[in-house]
Amino acid sequence: MKVDIHESLLLRNQTAAEHNRSHFARRGVFCVNLMGSPGSGKTALLEATGRALAGRRTLAAMSGDLATDHDAQRLTAAGIPSCAITTGSACHLDADLVHTALHELNREFSMLFIENVGNLVCPAIYDLGQARNVVALSVTEGEDKPLKYPVMFRNADLVVITKIDLLPHLPRVDVGVIQSALERVMARPRFMKVSAETGEGMSAWFDWLSSAELNP
Amino acid sequence: MKVDIHESLLLRNQTAAEHNRSHFARRGVFCVNLMGSPGSGKTALLEATGRALAGRRTLAAMSGDLATDHDAQRLTAAGIPSCAITTGSACHLDADLVHTALHELNREFSMLFIENVGNLVCPAIYDLGQARNVVALSVTEGEDKPLKYPVMFRNADLVVITKIDLLPHLPRVDVGVIQSALERVMARPRFMKVSAETGEGMSAWFDWLSSAELNP
Numbered sequence: 001m002k003v004d005i006h007e008s009l010l011l012r013n014q015t016a017a018e019h020n021r022s023h024f025a026r027r028g029v030f031c032v033n034l035m036g037s038p039g040s041g042k043t044a045l046l047e048a049t050g051r052a053l054a055g056r057r058t059l060a061a062m063s064g065d066l067a068t069d070h071d072a073q074r075l076t077a078a079g080i081p082s083c084a085i086t087t088g089s090a091c092h093l094d095a096d097l098v099h100t101a102l103h104e105l106n107r108e109f110s111m112l113f114i115e116n117v118g119n120l121v122c123p124a125i126y127d128l129g130q131a132r133n134v135v136a137l138s139v140t141e142g143e144d145k146p147l148k149y150p151v152m153f154r155n156a157d158l159v160v161i162t163k164i165d166l167l168p169h170l171p172r173v174d175v176g177v178i179q180s181a182l183e184r185v186m187a188r189p190r191f192m193k194v195s196a197e198t199g200e201g202m203s204a205w206f207d208w209l210s211s212a213e214l215n216p
Numbered sequence: 217m218k219v220d221i222h223e224s225l226l227l228r229n230q231t232a233a234e235h236n237r238s239h240f241a242r243r244g245v246f247c248v249n250l251m252g253s254p255g256s257g258k259t260a261l262l263e264a265t266g267r268a269l270a271g272r273r274t275l276a277a278m279s280g281d282l283a284t285d286h287d288a289q290r291l292t293a294a295g296i297p298s299c300a301i302t303t304g305s306a307c308h309l310d311a312d313l314v315h316t317a318l319h320e321l322n323r324e325f326s327m328l329f330i331e332n333v334g335n336l337v338c339p340a341i342y343d344l345g346q347a348r349n350v351v352a353l354s355v356t357e358g359e360d361k362p363l364k365y366p367v368m369f370r371n372a373d374l375v376v377i378t379k380i381d382l383l384p385h386l387p388r389v390d391v392g393v394i395q396s397a398l399e400r401v402m403a404r405p406r407f408m409k410v411s412a413e414t415g416e417g418m419s420a421w422f423d424w425l426s427s428a429e430l431n432p
Binding site for chain 1: 253254255281282283284286287305306307333334335336337338341354356357358360361363364365366367379382385386
């Protein structure tokens with residue numbers, strides 16, 4: 001019974017996700033679902049993206065958290081008009097929440113970032129209608145997270161390995177081991193290393209966005 | 217209906233948790249439920265604890281992850297006999313899983329660490345029968361996590377702020393801001409700063425364990 005209820009929730013979510021997907025297609029919106037642990041650097045990645053793409057793209061974002069609109073405020077300040085989705089006690093966004101937030105954004109945009117609730121488990125199985133799943137994984141999280149949380153990484157289109165400016169201070173972390181773990185788990189391994197702080201590697205992320213946008 | 221099902225699951229979990237709690241009381245076992253984000257340093261904290269308390273306590277642990285027994289292997293190597301609880305796709309441990317794992321441990325011990333699935337949301341609402349809830353929060357996760365994930369921190373008996381050896385390399389992180397956020401969210405604010413890497417602050421953690429053990 002527990003499983004049936006869960007399946008029916010997922011089925012209902014899928015219908016809402018397809019509705020969002022058609023909406024994005026009609027409006028020519030490229031949508032990225034950005035997931036990752038709390039503190040993996042999702043907001044910092046988007047802030048740097050907002051500053052770099054200002055004037056070249058019409059961006060928007062929605063930020064999921066249990067409480068506060070801190071992230072939406074940070075993103076708006078960085079040039080990405082954003083709304084907060086506060087989930088109360090829920091551990092992930094679903095397609096209905098995204099649909100409601102779309103009405104709240106109430107503006108035209110061509111690229112939408114959905115910053116999911118910080119959680120390396122639950123968000124992975126809820127389709128939101130996005131064109132791409134991106135997972136932020138910080139080097140401070142250790143080497144074996146892809147193996148320990150495979151569901152999240154299996155369906156990722158891209159993993160952005162973040163905070164690489166901290167690598168010199170993490171003698172126990174070998175980024176090559178993180179990459180090997182991703183290669184073992186991801187269906188189509190695709191990852192890159194960036195530092196939103198120093199800008200290192202960020203151009204590859206912008207190139208990936210531009211390329212993916214052409215084939216949503 | 218969704219809520220009813222959830223409440224019935226929590227009620228069933230509560231019964232199993234009380235069963236575990238009586239078991240711990242009869243055996244004189246002090247049990248800590250250690251929670252936190254993926255990569256917050258839970259395993260490193262316990263490894264250092266195992267090495268420090270070797271010969272002074274009879275320890276045991278169970279480690280929850282979606283996949284792999286890496287953490288249980290690390291803890292066993294550090295002197296804490298441990299078993300892995302692999303949850304498949306589940307985002308938290310529940311009292312039944314702990315009960316089953318207790319049989320698997322199959323040895324005498326006076327202090328049990330349950331290392332929960334790395335997740336700052338879902339584990340918070342599942343009682344496992346523990347005497348204390350401890351949350352590991354690393355300084356690399358940023359300053360506002362307690363405000364953004366209040367459910368986890370509200371019911372924590374102690375928050376261990378980890379990886380403080382990295383503070384000199386995190387110019388944007390003020391540990392005082394983390395502490396203020398904890399004071400706003402925790403019902404009974406209690407926190408300490410440690411580095412499992414350098415050992416800084418670890419004696420306060422061992423003192424807290426000894427003191428809490430006397431009043432389970």
